[in-house]
Amino acid sequence: DAMVIQNPRYQVTQFGKPVTLSCSQTLNHNVMYWYQQKSSQAPKLLFHYYDKDFNNEADTPDNFQSRRPNTSFCFLDIRSPGLGDAAMYLCATSRDFIGTSGRVNTGELFFGEGSRLTVL
Amino acid sequence: DAKTTQPTSMDCAEGRAANLPCNHSTISGNEYVYWYRQIHSQGPQYIIHGLKNNETNEMASLIITEDRKSSTLILPHATLRDTAVYYCIVLAGGYQKVTFGTGTKLQVIP
Numbered sequence: 366d367a368m369v370i371q372n373p374r375y376q377v378t379q380f381g382k383p384v385t386l387s388c389s390q391t392l393n394h395n396v397m398y399w400y401q402q403k404s405s406q407a408p409k410l411l412f413h414y415y416d417k418d419f420n421n422e423a424d425t426p427d428n429f430q431s432r433r434p435n436t437s438f439c440f441l442d443i444r445s446p447g448l449g450d451a452a453m454y455l456c457a458t459s460r461d462f463i464g465t466s467g468r469v470n471t472g473e474l475f476f477g478e479g480s481r482l483t484v485l
Numbered sequence: 486d487a488k489t490t491q492p493t494s495m496d497c498a499e500g501r502a503a504n505l506p507c508n509h510s511t512i513s514g515n516e517y518v519y520w521y522r523q524i525h526s527q528g529p530q531y532i533i534h535g536l537k538n539n540e541t542n543e544m545a546s547l548i549i550t551e552d553r554k555s556s557t558l559i560l561p562h563a564t565l566r567d568t569a570v571y572y573c574i575v576l577a578g579g580y581q582k583v584t585f586g587t588g589t590k591l592q593v594i595p
Contacts, residue, residue, distance in 0.1 A: 369528075398583070407572070407585040408529065420582070455528050459583075472519050472576045474583055476528025 368392050371456050371477035378446050379485050386441040386480045388456030397439045398474065399431060400455040408455055414439060415461075446484045453479045489573045494590040497567075503560040505589050507573030510554040516577050518549060520558045521585070522569040529572065529585070532558065563593045 369390045378384045388397065395416050400408035412421045414433045428450070430442040443450055457474040490508040497503040509518065519534040533540055533547045535556070540547045546559040560567050572588040 400585075407570075407587055408523075410582055410584055413582055453526075457528070457583075472517060472534060472574075472583065473531045474521075474529070476530070479526075479528050 369456060369458055369475050369477035371454075371480045373480060374478065375481050375483070377483045377485065380447065381445045384443045384446055384482065386443075386454050386456075386482070388439045388441070388477055389437050390456075390458045390475075391437070392458055392460070392475060393436060394458035394460040394475070395436065396459045396461060397433060398457040398459070399429075399439070399441050400457065402453045402455055402479070403451075411441070443482075446482070448484050451482055451484045453481050455479045489575055489586050491571075491573050491586065491589045493587070494592070496592045496594055497560075497563045499565060499593050499595050500562055503563040503567065503591060503593070505558040505560075505571050505573075505591065506555065507558070508555045509573070509575050512553050512575055513577075516575045518547065518553075518556045519574045519576055519583075520545070520547065521572045521574065522567075523572070523588075524566075524569045532571075534576075563591075565593050565595065567591065568593045 372387045398413040399411045401411050402408040410422050411425045411429055412431055428444050432440045455476055457476045459474045517534050517536050520532040521529040522532055523529040532544050533542055535547045535549055537549055549556045570588040570590050572585050
């Protein structure tokens, strides 16, 4: 059974028309990530949530926003998609636990199948 | 986080062992070595990780050199379904974000 579900799998939008991609998880993981992956490139981290705390990467454009209304759901909003935003968008989750020296993240990410965005 | 260096691409004959190297010469004592792979048009998949001891699971084996400056991921009997990009990542033991390098594109040949 899928544990990280992304919708839609394929999204076509017009230049400048806002898009929202969704991610849901059944793992009850407290950390959720959004990655952007362009053709033949490695996934690039856009931002992540550690519980409710939002962590933006320094080079993530303002055009990209995210919401996490609860543990299970996370959304990626692209306010005004440009041609350069066409990519696969990957959602991932991970969990942490309390170790002897504080919080520890397992480093094991669970990815969804991705949402492929086409911008016309 | 320590940086990693991997070959851009490798070929392996089906049924043979695939040995994927990774250099992480600046790794520090509390950093783990993680391996992920990404099959075409799918999200990355966790394979295995280790600190200093060799590790094995149902997918692969991880061999870490004694000085921890390099490691090798071993797929003992490569199949066509193992064709993918393999990422070696070094992560500290505490909380951190996961970033991917360029990885090794493994092509398993019939």
